[in-house]
Amino acid sequence: MSSFQGQMAEYPTISIDRFDRENLRARAYFLSHCHKDHMKGLRAPTLKRRLECSLKVQLYCSAVTKELLLTSPKYRFWEKRIVAIEIETPTQISLIDEASGEKEEIVVTLLPAGHCPGSVMFLFQGNNGTVLYTGDFRLAKGEAARMELLHSGGRVRDIQSVYLDTTFCDPRFYQIPSREECLRGILELVRSWITRSPYHVVWLNCKAAYGYEYLFTNLSEELGVQVHVDKLDMFRNMPDILHHLTTQRSTQIHACRHPKAEEYYQWNKLPCGITSKNKIPLHTISIKPSTMWFGERSRKTNVIVRTGESSYRACFSFHSSYSEMILGSSTHCTVPSHKDPHERLPEVLQRVIKDFLSYICPVNVYPNVIPVGTTLDKVQETLKPLCRSSQNTEPKYKPLGKLKKSRRIHLDSEEEDDLFDDLLPVPLKHKLPYQLTLHPELVLLTAVPQNQPEKLGQSTECSEVESVQSSLLANFIDCEESNSESEEESEILASLQDPVMLPQQKTDTDVPQWEVFFKRNDNVTDEGLENFPSSTEMGRSQSPKLFSDSDGESTHISSQNSSQSTHITEQGSQGWDSQADTVLLSSEDRNGDTAFLNQSAHKKVKDSIPASKMEKDVLCLKDTSSDVQSRDQDISIAPSVGKQIPEEKRLPNHSTYTDSQSSSDFEIPSTPEAELPKQEHLQYLYEKLATGQHNASFSGTTFLQEAICTRTTKGHFTD
DNA sequence: GCGATCAGTT
DNA sequence: CACAACTGATCGC
DSSP states (O other): OOOOOOSSOOOOOOOOOOGGGGGGSSEEEEOOOOOGGBBTTTTTTHHHHHHHHHSSOEEEEEEHHHHHHSSGGGGGGGGEEEEEETTOOOOEEEEEEEOOOEEEEEEEEEOOOOTTTTTTEEEETTTTTTEEESSOOOOOOOTTTGGGEEETTTTOOOEEEEEOOOTTOOOGGGGOOHHHHOOOOOOOOHHHHHTTTTTTEEEOOOOSSOOHHHHHHHHHHHHHHEEOSOOOOGGGGHHHHHHHSOOOSSSSSEEOOOTTHHHHHHHTTOOOOOOTTTTOOOOEEEEEEEEOOBOSOOOOOEEEEEEEETTEEEEOSOOOOOHHHHHHSSOOOOOOOOSSSHHHSSSHHHHHHHHHHHHHHSSEEEESSSTTTEEEEHHHHGGGSGGGGGGSSSOOOOOOOOOOOOOSSOOHHHHHHHHHHOOOSSOOSSSOOOTOOOGGGGGGOOOOOOOOOOOOOOOOHHHHHHHHHHGGGGGGGGOOOOHHHHHHHOBBOHHHHHHHHSSSOOOOSSSHHHHHHHHSSSSSHIIIIHHHHHHHHTTTTTGGGGGGOOSOSSOOOOOOSTEEEEEOOOOTTHHHHHHTTTTOOOOOOOOGGGGGGGGOOOOOOOOSSOOOOHHHOOOOOOOOOHHHHTTTTTOOOOOOOOOOOOOOOOOOOTOSSSOOOOOOOOOOOOOOOOOOHHHHHHHHHHHHTTOOOOOSSSTTHHHHOOOSSSSSOOOOOOO
């Protein structure tokens, strides 16, 4: 549980993810995502009262979070006070003390956190330096390092402090299978079951929390079967999620809940109450998504475990694992749970931590979670030597590492490699990503202690399963760790005693796995999934369409290609374009003494964006001396409250960039007032936020963020 | 009655 | 391990 109390040392007048106690005096609020433990006090009468007495106080979050929040009547009173901020778009906010009139400017940038729909991390820039609040996050390896807005001038930003979600920041949680691996495991298990007959159904025993949506949408997309849920109105404006959900109980995949669900299940009853269809009893299995991790030594790579006659646990995590945190990010620090990590951590990890912190070189690190058995002081004491204070000098120049594949920055390639490869305790690259030939049967399991009551009417199916499984188990490929790719590729899981089944497919490449995960037509998906024999062994057709009930809703799900996007109804949209108008660029470092930090603030325009379009959409404002003097500010925008900030492009000495654009001045309109999210907008946002993906190929705002202005400009206040 | 807190459960 | 919620008991306003 997060111990973060809501305020950051550098900017104590704003509150993040906490809304009680001291936070009641905040000038502005920020919500990283819609999970209850980050919303403490948000609906309390005290805060509501304060809101009523204030003219300025607002809550800033992503558009998706706003939408989800406002779906609940309990938070409706926030309606006029929530400002949705575009992700990856530096936005200036004026923090005004209503009593004294005192004002402070701050620039905030939302970065996708990959934790649940709408989840973001906050990067703040202002007079007291740049700080990063991660909230809860789940980023794939290399994701954060690829976030351009965390960098400036080709290197990581000068970050004063990092407020970090350290949930799984412990070597014991060294490995958590990737999202793709987990999804694939669940998918095949579900597929193997529901294709047996229309009466075979699956219950996904999920917690009541946002974060499972990508699982639902992918299952639905792949299997052509909508997922039954209790409520879906919160997604009313996110069609790409909505279309994969249903409130009709006749579907074969259920994620409905009930306080007595476990008890129901013992009696072959689903949480929604049904036990049969057309008078024919259902055959049910339950799958409980839960965090399973794999220590450095034990590399059990399967992601599905059978826990009972018809019960399974599937690996699923909302949070980043230790290795993801260290390896995947250039901005996350780690807090080992051991007293002295230098003593207890494997040598390689020490190096990882050290390199990591050296790379970021923040002045401070504040773990939001303090592992038991230690204290904040102790942890910080341990980390301190790795932070800036003890480093000799200024941050050393470091290349960005591997950027999005679509845009390569020409830097010393060797350095790039060093940056990450050296950090890998175990080579994780290319572990036979496509060689695995998965079969639905593989999804099966191992014998499990029969201590679970057998469910009525299921004995037959169960034995079928087991027999199938044993015959196919030999096909498992265990992607165990190995220091050599080739070794790994040939490993076969041969032991029946392993309680796991699905091979954990290694997909740890340095490239974002967006396509692999979300596109239906990509190679991996096709090769891995389409080959499923299925029918023969099962003696049944596995057509996804087997389910064509009368309600006509179950079958054809629009194959909205890439995924999680959230289409929205047309109406009410000022649309994407208007939003796109609000972007800015990099600013010049006006601060002499910090000049070294920003010598090369520089953005590129996306190749795909025609210059004409860019010019049309991106405008720079005039600069009129801003009070903001952050050391390495780059960009900014004005939200409803804000104004734009100047940005200046500097073309540094690094002529390493190949495609720097021209430096013309633009005028940037202010950011539109907060309104209900628009369809296109949410689609775009959801796609990024739900998955942590941040380099989607949408042309939306991305290119704007990269536009460059050559001279500083200044925004107009809108309030 | 509602909210906050805590312990226990899942 | 710890997640994110929920339930129920207790206490205070």
